[in-house]
Amino acid sequence: MSIALRIVFNLYLLLSVFVALPDENFAAEQQRPNILWIVADDLGYGDLSCYGATDMRTPVLDQLSEEGMRFTEFYANCPVCSPTRASLLSGCYPDRVGVPGVIRTHPENSWGYLDPNATLITHQLKRQGYQTALIGKWHLGLTAPGRPNDRGFDHFQGWLGDMMDDYYAHRRHDINYMRLNETTIDPEGHATDLFSEWAVDYLNNQKEADEPFFLYLAYNAPHTPIQPPAEWVAKVQQREPGIDEKRAMLVALIEHMDAGIGQVLQALNETEQDKETLVFFTSDNGGQLNVGANNGPLRDGKQSMYEGGLKVPAIARWPGKIPAGTKSGLVAMTMDLFPTALELNGQARSEEIDGISILPTILGKEQSPLRDELYFTRREGGVTYGGKTIEALRLHDWKLVQNSPFGPLELFNLKTDPQETTDLRETHPQQFRDLAARLRKQIQRGGEVPWQGPDKNVE
Numbered sequence: 001m002s003i004a005l006r007i008v009f010n011l012y013l014l015l016s017v018f019v020a021l022p023d024e025n026f027a028a029e030q031q032r033p034n035i036l037w038i039v040a041d042d043l044g045y046g047d048l049s050c051y052g053a054t055d056m057r058t059p060v061l062d063q064l065s066e067e068g069m070r071f072t073e074f075y076a077n078c079p080v081c082s083p084t085r086a087s088l089l090s091g092c093y094p095d096r097v098g099v100p101g102v103i104r105t106h107p108e109n110s111w112g113y114l115d116p117n118a119t120l121i122t123h124q125l126k127r128q129g130y131q132t133a134l135i136g137k138w139h140l141g142l143t144a145p146g147r148p149n150d151r152g153f154d155h156f157q158g159w160l161g162d163m164m165d166d167y168y169a170h171r172r173h174d175i176n177y178m179r180l181n182e183t184t185i186d187p188e189g190h191a192t193d194l195f196s197e198w199a200v201d202y203l204n205n206q207k208e209a210d211e212p213f214f215l216y217l218a219y220n221a222p223h224t225p226i227q228p229p230a231e232w233v234a235k236v237q238q239r240e241p242g243i244d245e246k247r248a249m250l251v252a253l254i255e256h257m258d259a260g261i262g263q264v265l266q267a268l269n270e271t272e273q274d275k276e277t278l279v280f281f282t283s284d285n286g287g288q289l290n291v292g293a294n295n296g297p298l299r300d301g302k303q304s305m306y307e308g309g310l311k312v313p314a315i316a317r318w319p320g321k322i323p324a325g326t327k328s329g330l331v332a333m334t335m336d337l338f339p340t341a342l343e344l345n346g347q348a349r350s351e352e353i354d355g356i357s358i359l360p361t362i363l364g365k366e367q368s369p370l371r372d373e374l375y376f377t378r379r380e381g382g383v384t385y386g387g388k389t390i391e392a393l394r395l396h397d398w399k400l401v402q403n404s405p406f407g408p409l410e411l412f413n414l415k416t417d418p419q420e421t422t423d424l425r426e427t428h429p430q431q432f433r434d435l436a437a438r439l440r441k442q443i444q445r446g447g448e449v450p451w452q453g454p455d456k457n458v459e
Helices: 003-017 023-029 059-069 081-090 122-128 191-206 230-241 244-270 334-346 429-446
Strands: 034-040 069-073 133-137 155-159 178-180 215-216 277-283 312-316 326-328 371-377 390-397 398-402 411-413
Touching: 003 122, 034 081, 034 230, 034 334, 059 244, 059 277, 059 312, 081 122, 081 244, 081 334, 122 133, 122 215, 133 244, 133 326, 155 191, 191 215, 191 244, 244 277, 277 334, 371 429, 390 429, 398 429
Parallel strands: 034 215, 034 277, 069 326, 133 155, 133 215
Antiparallel strands: 069 312, 155 178, 277 312, 371 390, 390 398, 398 411
C-alpha cells in the first residue's frame, strides 16, 4: 500500500471512531418517510389524560400514545417558547444559535436573534428531496433573514410572532402577524381551528406528491390568553361539576386542540399517508400555573428551571415501525428530534450539533443514555431578571438550579427527591462544585454566539 493510500485509510478509520454513522440496514429498508412534528404551546406534563389528568379528555393524543410510544423523561430545551423552538429546528442548545430568550416585537424586550448561519432541519431535509412546511406559530424572527421562508420552509401559513392577544382577532400589540408565506392575511376563526384546517389542506395536497413532506405544525394553544370556544367550556363544566372556572377554561382549550389534532391525523389516514409518516408530538415547555395548568407531581411550571418548567409530554407514532403501546424512560431533549430526522434518511449526525438521534429507542431497540449532562439556560428582562440569565444542569440524578439571577444555586438529587424540595449544596460540597464548574463552561460556550441582531426584529 502506498503512503498516500495508507494516509487515506488511516483517516477513514479515525473518522469512523468519532462520527456516529447511521444504521445502514435501516436506511436501505426505508423510503424517506414523511415527518410530522406537532408542538403545543405551554402544555403541562400532567395535562393529558395519558399523562395522568383526571379532569380532562384527550382521546386523540391518548390514542396516539396507545398506537406508539410515550416518553416519561422528555425535556424541553428551555422553560419558554423561542429557545426551545430554536433547539428543535437547529439540533443545538438554544444559546448556541443565538436564542437564549424570548424573541418579541419590541427590541427593548427581545432576548434572541436566530443565527443566520445556523443550519436548520429544513435545509438538511430539502437536500434529501423533502417538501417543507410550517403551519402555526414561528416565534423565531419577524424580519428577513429570520422568517420561515428565509429559513428553508417552502410553505408557511401561520403566525409569525409570539403570543396572540386574541385567538380570534389574531393580533399582537395591534399588529397582524398572520402570514401566507410572505403575504399578510386576515382569516376569520379561532387560531386552533385555522391551524388544524390548514394542516389538513396541506396533507390533502401532498397525497399525490412524489416527494416526502416535513410538516411542522405548531399550535398557539394552550398559551394565554386562555380563550377556548364557548361550547367547549360548557362541555367541560357539564362533565366536571364543581371544576374551578379557570381550570375549566384551560381544560377546554386543550381538549379543543386535541380535537384539531384529530382532524389532522384523520387526514393522514384518509390520504393513506399514515403508515409512511413518523408523527412526534410534544410541548415547548411546561404549563403556566397561574392559569390552571397541571404539571403532575413536578415542581413549578413555565418560566422555571425546576422540573415543572422543563419536563414535557412527548409521544411518537409510526405504524408498523414503533411498537404500539410502549413507554420509554430515555432522558431526551427537544433538540434530539433534529438528528432523529436525519437518521431517518440515513444521514450521519454532524459533530456541530448537540442533539443525538433517538431513532433506536422509538424503533424499540436498546439505546445507551444520550448524554451525561443536560443544560438549560434562559435570558429575560424586567426587574425580575434584569436581562440576565437563569440556568440548570442535570448530571445523571443530580441537578444544579439557579432559578433567579439574583438567587443562590441549589443542588438536588432527582432520584431521591424528584420534587426538588431539599437543597443539598451544603451537605454535598464536592458535587456542588463539580456541577457549578461544568455549568460555567457551558455558559461560556453559549456566550460565543450573539443574541441581538442588527434589525432588532422590528418590522
